[in-house]
Amino acid sequence: MSLLNNAIESIQVGVEDYLMGDSKRYLSAVRNICAGILLLYKDKLCRLSPPHDKEVLIKKDIRPIDDGKGNVTFIGTGKKTVDVYEIRERFNSLKVTVDWKKFDQLNQLRNNIEHYYTDKSPDAVREVIVTSFLLIRDFISEYLEEEPCNVLGEECWQALLKTKDVYQAEEEDCRQTFLVYGFDSQILDRILANIRCPFCHSTLIKAKDGSDIFPSLSCCSCSAYLDFKDVLEEEEISYRDPESEGIFASCNHCETRNSVVKLGDKWICFSCHSIYGEVGHCEYCYSFIAGNSEDTFFSGCLMCEGQMGHYMNSSAYNHDD
Numbered sequence: 603m604s605l606l607n608n609a610i611e612s613i614q615v616g617v618e619d620y621l622m623g624d625s626k627r628y629l630s631a632v633r634n635i636c637a638g639i640l641l642l643y644k645d646k647l648c649r650l651s652p653p654h655d656k657e658v659l660i661k662k663d664i665r666p667i668d669d670g671k672g673n674v675t676f677i678g679t680g681k682k683t684v685d686v687y688e689i690r691e692r693f694n695s696l697k698v699t700v701d702w703k704k705f706d707q708l709n710q711l712r713n714n715i716e717h718y719y720t721d722k723s724p725d726a727v728r729e730v731i732v733t734s735f736l737l738i739r740d741f742i743s744e745y746l747e748e749e750p751c752n753v754l755g756e757e758c759w760q761a762l763l764k765t766k767d768v769y770q771a772e773e774e775d776c777r778q779t780f781l782v783y784g785f786d787s788q789i790l791d792r793i794l795a796n797i798r799c800p801f802c803h804s805t806l807i808k809a810k811d812g813s814d815i816f817p818s819l820s821c822c823s824c825s826a827y828l829d830f831k832d833v834l835e836e837e838e839i840s841y842r843d844p845e846s847e848g849i850f851a852s853c854n855h856c857e858t859r860n861s862v863v864k865l866g867d868k869w870i871c872f873s874c875h876s877i878y879g880e881v882g883h884c885e886y887c888y889s890f891i892a893g894n895s896e897d898t899f900f901s902g903c904l905m906c907e908g909q910m911g912h913y914m915n916s917s918a919y920n921h922d923d
């Protein structure tokens with residue numbers, strides 16, 4: 603079993619202990635979570651180790667050898683692996699940043715527990731456990747480059763998400779993924795306030811590159827992969843009127859088809875980021891377009907040239923040439 607699997611298992615057991623809500627189980631929670639976090643750190647050290655020895659960085663003793671081609675290289679020796687102090691040293695020189703103050707709190711508590719001594723009240727212990735949840739989330743997403751919702755398992759991840767710090771960190775991450783698309787903060791607020799996972803109703807939605815104008819999405823709470831249409835659907839029902847035929851309107855400004863969606867009380871083009879207060883049907887060709895549809899019967903829309911175009915192109919008009 604890989605280090606990461608062991609780490610996750612240990613954290614899951616620890617979180618289960620924590621969820622029992624029994625102060626006697628808190629001590630076991632601290633032990634398991636602390637061990638799990640250390641395994642996460644060791645997994646990172648393995649990932650950073652060079653290909654010739656993927657465990658060199660977790661070995662306490664590192665020895666230089668000649669690789670037979672005249673180069674000096676390093677291998678790990680012995681059975682002993684790095685302790686907290688050495689992990690910290692190696693992370694420092696490899697620029698892996700961890701909030702050691704938070705970790706030390708947890709580790710200190712674990713040491714005290716191992717020696718059958720703690721002066722902390724159950725509430726204080728619980729607080730230290732909850733603080734460690736953010737350490738876990740941050741490290742998995744930043745340094746192991748995994749989605750916490752995918753690796754931690756549902757029960758464990760939902761327990762972490764219930765804490766304010768973890769929730770806020772995820773929320774900020776979601777925001778960052780949309781920022782890549784160049785939305786200004788006002789539009790971004792509108793997007794994030796109006797999309798929701800259809801499966802678990804979470805608003806924690808991350809954007810990923812899509813082949814389309816719309817980014818492809820994933821839910822950070824239940825791991826579902828989503829289409830832009832999915833996250834709007836709930837609202838669609840409430841604003842669908844007999845005349846509207848689709849949830850995507852075409853944009854008069856950048857002339858992109860089906861790029862405008864309703865978010866809150868406004869319509870936003872995902873291609874040019876224009877905001878519209880209204881949408882309607884072209885009175886001539888009946889296309890669903892964003893913006894004012896007044897006079898479209900005569901002047902047309904991006905999809906047609908209206909009555910005027912029809913007249914200009916007609917043989918009657920060309921007769922005088």
Ligand SMILES: [Zn+2]
Pocket residue numbers: 799800801802803804821822823824825826
């Ligand atoms: Zn979901």
Ligand SMILES: [Zn+2]
Pocket residue numbers: 853854855856857858861871872873874875876
């Ligand atoms: Zn547009």
Ligand SMILES: [Zn+2]
Pocket residue numbers: 884885886887888889898902903904905906907908
């Ligand atoms: Zn038209």
